[in-house]
Structures are given as structure tokens and as C-alpha cells.
Amino acid sequence: MSQDSVVAALFESLPPWLLLKGSDPLSLVYLAALVIVLLLSTFIVFSKTRGHKQDTFLLAGLSDAGKTVLYVKLRNGQMVDTHTSMTENEGRFVPISHKHGKSQQRPVHVVDLPGHEKLRFKYTEYLPVTAGIVFVVDSTTILRQLRSAAEYLYDILANRYTQRNEIPILVLCNKNDMLLALKEDKIQTMLEGEIDHLRKTRSAEVQSQDEEKDDEFLGNEGEPFKFEHLPNPISFVSCSLMRDDNDGESGLDAVNAFITEMTR
Incomplete structure (x- = not known):
């Protein structure tokens, strides 16, 4: 919807008494003030949303992963x-690559989510603006x-934002x-x-409780679940984050490549 159409729609919603009494000086003042407020609000909304790109990357997984x-x-x-x-670590910065130093041309927003069972839900606060998720697994x-x-x-996978936005996920083993390991x-x-x-047990629980489910169904019905059946790409990489980055086995290169691909 354009800015002109937004303003036109707002004028149509004005109360009749305000439009009919256009000759009243006080009404004209109210009308002018209202128009100014509406135009400023519309300008602010459009300026914030124009050119916005999802650039948040979530680091998720169990504790100590x-x-x-x-x-x-x-x-x-x-x-x-x-x-x-027990709280998020987050910041906007240019991720570092051992090969190229600061490998990105612009900063991205990275959020390290707490892995504690009672705090994992915090990922839902970021999904609407998430470009990719790195799910870290302890292979041992x-x-x-x-x-x-x-x-x-x-x-994470069944969340409606993950499915509808087809958010890519890198599983880092x-x-x-x-x-x-x-x-x-x-x-x-x-x-x-x-x-x-x-998937089977949760579907059965929803049916037994006769409730409307919020989660999206994962995979193809009637077939065993496979990551390849999902609309969003899921990839697996094996690594050791504690190793020296120069040997290429630390996983830093894989994560940087993932971030670079999602922010092109």
C-alpha cells in the first residue's frame, strides 16, 4: 500500500462532523493538526520499513553445546x-573469519540464546526478523x-515463522x-x-484435546520424517569449536559461509 493510499484511507475514516464543519475555524485547526499527525506517522512507518532486511542469526541448542x-x-x-x-548474549558486529578477518561487508545481529530448558522459548522473540539459525549439538x-x-x-522447525519464512538452519555437530563423538x-x-x-505423539495429543494447533506440520504426511521434506534448507556440519581456526575444522568457516549466503 502506497503512502497516498494510506492517507486516502485515513481521510475516509474521519468522522462526518469534522468534514461537514469545514467552515468552522476551530474544526479547520483540528483537521490540520490531525492531517499533520497522520502524515508524520505514515512517514515514520515507511522510513523504518523501506529497505529493511532480515539480518538476525540465532545460535540455539542445549546447554554446554x-x-x-x-x-x-x-x-x-x-x-x-x-x-x-542464563540470558542472551547479543550484538551487532561483523563476524570474524580466520581466512579473511572480518569477512562480511556489513554487520549482522547475532543472538546467543540460553540453552536452559525454561529459557529456550526466547527464540520466538527473534524469529520474525531471523535470517538463519545455527543449532549447536554436542556430538559426545x-x-x-x-x-x-x-x-x-x-x-523451532514447527514454528509458523520458521516455515513461512523458510528460515535456513545449520546444525553444527x-x-x-x-x-x-x-x-x-x-x-x-x-x-x-x-x-x-x-510428530506422531504431538499430533495425537492435539486430536485428543480437540484443540487448534499453532505449529505447522513437519514433513510429508504418511511418510517418515526427513529434513529434506521441509521447505527450509537444513544442513549438517561436523566440527570442534575448541580447535584452532587455522586447521579448518573449528566450524567457524562453515558458520561464516552460512551467514554470508543468507545475507547476500
């Missing part, structure tokens, strides 16, 4: 000791944390240099199986 390590490396290019976050503990990780990922293809298969189970 490595989200904050990734956030600090993207922001400062350094390795630091971290602890479990995924076997015993599969249910929790799958539930978190399911909630961290700590691949550890003895008990699982391969990325194994983790993908495990998550697909658990999400398929969740």
Missing part, C-alpha cells in the same frame, strides 16, 4: 572460557540428550574430535527418527 564459544569466536576471534548462560552427549535436542529443534550423518538420522516420533 558450545553456543557461547561460537558467539565469542565470531565476535572477537578469540577462545575464552565460558559458563552456562547427543545419544543421552537426544529427546531434549529433538524437542527443541522440533519447536560440535566436539567431533572427542572419543565418544558421533558422526554428523548418524546424528542427522537419530534426530529424524526422534522428530518423527514427536
Whole structure:
């Protein structure tokens, strides 16, 4: 809708008494003031929305998966000791790449979400302006944390904003240099199986309670769940965030490439 059409629609909504008494000086003052306010409001709205581009990237995952390590490396290019976050770490900055230094031409908004079970919902506050999500998985503990990780990922995938905006997701399988680490293809298969189970149980719960569901159905009905069935691209990368970035195995290059692709 253009600015002229917005103003025209607003004039049509004016009360008849104000338009009929156009010869009244006081009414003319009110009318002029109202028009000025409406034009200023319209200008502000259009100036804020014109040219706006989604440039927020979320770092999500369970606690101790490595989200904050990734956030600090993207922001400062350094390795630091971290602890479990109870609040978001966020900032607008140019992500750092070990190959090219500051690899982006412009800053992006990066949010490191807390992994605590009671705080994970905070991702919903950012989804409307999200360009991409990096979901970090601990490859050494995924076997015993599969249910929790799958539930978190399911909630993100089934959100209406994720589906309608086709938000891309990079699943970063961290700590691949550890003895008990699982391969990325194994983790993908495990998550697909658990999400398929969740899809069935949650659908049954909604039907038994006769409630209208807010989540989008994931995948193809009548078929086992596969990430490839989703409208938004899902990719898996194996890495070790604690490794030196120069060996190419830390995952920083993959995340930078992901951000670059989503902000072109």
C-alpha cells in the first residue's frame, strides 16, 4: 500500500462532523493538526520499513553445546572460557573469519540464546526478523540428550515463522574430535527418527484435546520424517569449536559461509 493510499484511507475514516464543519475555524485547526499527525506517522512507518532486511542469526541448542564459544569466536576471534548462560548474549558486529578477518561487508545481529530448558522459548522473540539459525549439538552427549535436542529443534522447525519464512538452519555437530563423538550423518538420522516420533505423539495429543494447533506440520504426511521434506534448507556440519581456526575444522568457516549466503 502506497503512502497516498494510506492517507486516502485515513481521510475516509474521519468522522462526518469534522468534514461537514469545514467552515468552522476551530474544526479547520483540528483537521490540520490531525492531517499533520497522520502524515508524520505514515512517514515514520515507511522510513523504518523501506529497505529493511532480515539480518538476525540465532545460535540455539542445549546447554554446554558450545553456543557461547561460537558467539565469542565470531565476535572477537578469540577462545575464552565460558559458563552456562542464563540470558542472551547479543550484538551487532561483523563476524570474524580466520581466512579473511572480518569477512562480511556489513554487520549482522547475532543472538546467543540460553540453552536452559525454561529459557529456550526466547527464540520466538527473534524469529520474525531471523535470517538463519545455527543449532549447536554436542556430538559426545547427543545419544543421552537426544529427546531434549529433538524437542527443541522440533519447536523451532514447527514454528509458523520458521516455515513461512523458510528460515535456513545449520546444525553444527560440535566436539567431533572427542572419543565418544558421533558422526554428523548418524546424528542427522537419530534426530529424524526422534522428530518423527514427536510428530506422531504431538499430533495425537492435539486430536485428543480437540484443540487448534499453532505449529505447522513437519514433513510429508504418511511418510517418515526427513529434513529434506521441509521447505527450509537444513544442513549438517561436523566440527570442534575448541580447535584452532587455522586447521579448518573449528566450524567457524562453515558458520561464516552460512551467514554470508543468507545475507547476500
